[in-house]
Amino acid sequence: MKFTKKLDLSVLGWFALLACVLVVLLGFIAFKEENREWKNVQKQYFATEQKVAAAQGREVTPSALALKQVMIKDLGRVDRCITCHVGIDDPNMTKQAVTDAGADFKVFAQHPDFETLMGKHPVDTFACTTCHQGQGLATTAADAHGFVHKWDFPMLGNNHKDEMTKYAQASCATCHTNPTDWEKIGANKLAMGREIVNDNGCVSCHKIEGKGGIVGPDLTYIGDKLPSQLHAALAFEPIKEAIREGKFEGVAKDHHIHDDVATWHDMHFMNPAAVSPGSAMPAYGFTEEEREALITWIFAQKKRNVPASYLKSGASAPVAAAVAQPEAKQAEPAKVAAVNAGSKGLELFGAKSCGACHAMTGVPGAVGAVGPKLDGIGKTRDAAWLAKWLKDPAAVKPGTTMPTLGLSDDESKAIAEFLVSKK
Numbered sequence: 001m002k003f004t005k006k007l008d009l010s011v012l013g014w015f016a017l018l019a020c021v022l023v024v025l026l027g028f029i030a031f032k033e034e035n036r037e038w039k040n041v042q043k044q045y046f047a048t049e050q051k052v053a054a055a056q057g058r059e060v061t062p063s064a065l066a067l068k069q070v071m072i073k074d075l076g077r078v079d080r081c082i083t084c085h086v087g088i089d090d091p092n093m094t095k096q097a098v099t100d101a102g103a104d105f106k107v108f109a110q111h112p113d114f115e116t117l118m119g120k121h122p123v124d125t126f127a128c129t130t131c132h133q134g135q136g137l138a139t140t141a142a143d144a145h146g147f148v149h150k151w152d153f154p155m156l157g158n159n160h161k162d163e164m165t166k167y168a169q170a171s172c173a174t175c176h177t178n179p180t181d182w183e184k185i186g187a188n189k190l191a192m193g194r195e196i197v198n199d200n201g202c203v204s205c206h207k208i209e210g211k212g213g214i215v216g217p218d219l220t221y222i223g224d225k226l227p228s229q230l231h232a233a234l235a236f237e238p239i240k241e242a243i244r245e246g247k248f249e250g251v252a253k254d255h256h257i258h259d260d261v262a263t264w265h266d267m268h269f270m271n272p273a274a275v276s277p278g279s280a281m282p283a284y285g286f287t288e289e290e291r292e293a294l295i296t297w298i299f300a301q302k303k304r305n306v307p308a309s310y311l312k313s314g315a316s317a318p319v320a321a322a323v324a325q326p327e328a329k330q331a332e333p334a335k336v337a338a339v340n341a342g343s344k345g346l347e348l349f350g351a352k353s354c355g356a357c358h359a360m361t362g363v364p365g366a367v368g369a370v371g372p373k374l375d376g377i378g379k380t381r382d383a384a385w386l387a388k389w390l391k392d393p394a395a396v397k398p399g400t401t402m403p404t405l406g407l408s409d410d411e412s413k414a415i416a417e418f419l420v421s422k423k
């Protein structure tokens, strides 16, 4: 008895020791692997730099391998991206020169749009993750780029080669706070996204900066939401299944998707109900370019936490709730007068996105299911009641979920006339 007990203990002891050795060994191997990755990339860079310099008739003294980082207290950033992307702010390392030297310009050349993006935002005051997101401290490419499960805010793109900066313009809004500047500073995708949001009645269902409907989730800080906080909890299985079932127009049934936030939004904009079963959000049929712009806008909806010295609010008005108050596309008065009342009502029905919530036979895009179908509404309601309702639904029926759409008296009347004219 005694003997076996002793043996048990010593066997256990040996196992424990072995386990410890293994853990240390594995840790060491992982550490070495990580070390090797950035060292290899940097070696390649220095070799490329020599070739480029030789071709340009310059001389550079070879540098020693070293981890490189920029630390910016005010922005709370410690970024090691330049450990691998060493040439990012070197004016000599042009795309052409690096390509001629036989190296990958995406990794080793100077930053695209160099004069603006590096010239106006120097590395030692702006770092990289300020515009890109990703994991600044990491020393492997995969971890740094952030499309890994333990990192919630990957680079502003998706997990496909050459598409990792697809939505990078979202970052411009952090500091260039005035949307009317976006086009001018070259953030054209971001500007386009905002326009699409204004033109498609998103605020009839979503609150944005305090204003809007309550049918869908508040979009004010949607760019800050962790994947798990999205309405459909970022479930990818339903999406993959829906793809196999052919529920996404233009997407092949064997198409493979990566589990990243941008891809979730992309599929959601294509077909909300397939991603989030039972969703009342309409499938708008946006083009790829439009979805790209929309997602850029989505990622820009973040709390701003940069010091005032970094803000570039521009000459004109402050941020304002510009998004919340769509600049109603005012048709020129002369043009409106020329059209008869019935078709003006139809035009407004489209412009105010009534069809996102109501179905109506024969009206293009009127497929919504949030409110009642409006076929034959003239049989139960007269034009005067409808005009009053449309102007301010809550005044007629307190607590109603139909939002107040900010219609003028004339607009309410025109739509009411259109509704009763449809048999």
Ligand code: HEC
Residues within 6 Å of the ligand: 081, 082, 085, 088, 105, 106, 107, 111, 112, 113, 117, 121, 123, 126, 127, 128, 129, 130, 131, 132, 165, 168, 169, 171
């Ligand atoms: C002011 C914002 C900003 C800063 C700061 C910034 N980037 Fe970028 N970066 C962008 C944008 C926007 C793009 C996409 C440009 C495009 O598609 O034309 C981009 C593209 C890139 C690319 C893609 C290159 C290619 O040819 O496709 C790399 C690599 C890159 N950035 C690395 C970095 C690194 C490393 C840093 C830090 C030293 C950095 N960036 C800092 C905004 C920025």
Ligand code: HEC
Residues within 6 Å of the ligand: 037, 038, 041, 079, 080, 081, 082, 083, 084, 085, 106, 107, 128, 129, 132, 133, 134, 135, 136, 138, 139, 140, 141, 144, 145, 155, 160, 161, 162, 163, 164, 165
């Ligand atoms: C360990 C080296 C390493 C580090 C650290 C690193 N990168 Fe990269 N990066 C690469 C390599 C290698 C590529 C080429 C594509 C690939 O293999 O992923 C690349 C590609 C890129 C691209 C172009 C992607 C594309 O194809 O569109 C961008 C943008 C970029 N990196 C930004 C960053 C930023 C921002 C950081 C810091 C958060 C960073 N990288 C840190 C090695 C690194």
Ligand code: HEC
Residues within 6 Å of the ligand: 116, 120, 121, 126, 130, 131, 168, 169, 171, 172, 173, 174, 175, 176, 184, 185, 186, 187, 306, 309, 310, 311, 312
């Ligand atoms: C962290 C804050 C910050 C971010 C993010 C940022 N910028 Fe800037 N940007 C500035 C500041 C501050 C200046 C003024 C620099 C100066 O005057 O030297 C500036 C200047 C500029 C300028 C020069 C014209 C002007 O208005 O002064 C352009 C163009 C520009 N940024 C484009 C962009 C684009 C495009 C992006 C997104 C890819 C971006 N910026 C992201 C802070 C930022």
Ligand code: HEC
Residues within 6 Å of the ligand: 196, 197, 200, 201, 202, 203, 204, 205, 206, 215, 216, 217, 219, 222, 225, 229, 230, 231, 232, 272, 273, 276, 279, 280, 281, 282, 284, 294, 298, 353, 356, 357, 368, 370
């Ligand atoms: C008819 C009402 C309606 C309209 C109009 C509408 N949505 Fe939605 N939206 C919803 C509902 C309901 C959800 C929640 C269910 C889901 O995930 O689809 C939602 C979800 C979302 C989500 C995911 C939010 C989260 O936190 O999970 C985004 C992003 C979004 N909508 C953006 C938009 C944009 C941009 C527009 C305009 C182009 C728009 N929506 C128009 C009803 C609407």
Ligand code: HEC
Residues within 6 Å of the ligand: 204, 205, 213, 215, 348, 349, 352, 353, 354, 355, 356, 357, 358, 370, 371, 372, 374, 377, 380, 381, 386, 389, 390, 397, 399, 400, 401, 402, 403, 405, 415
């Ligand atoms: C965000 C979704 C939404 C939008 C946008 C919307 N509605 Fe509604 N609507 C509803 C809901 C929900 C009801 C039912 C309200 C109730 O009974 O409390 C309703 C009710 C109505 C009714 C009353 C039906 C009845 O007989 O009681 C009419 C008429 C109507 N909507 C017309 C419109 C028109 C025209 C527009 C565009 C100018 C519009 N709606 C935009 C959601 C919406």
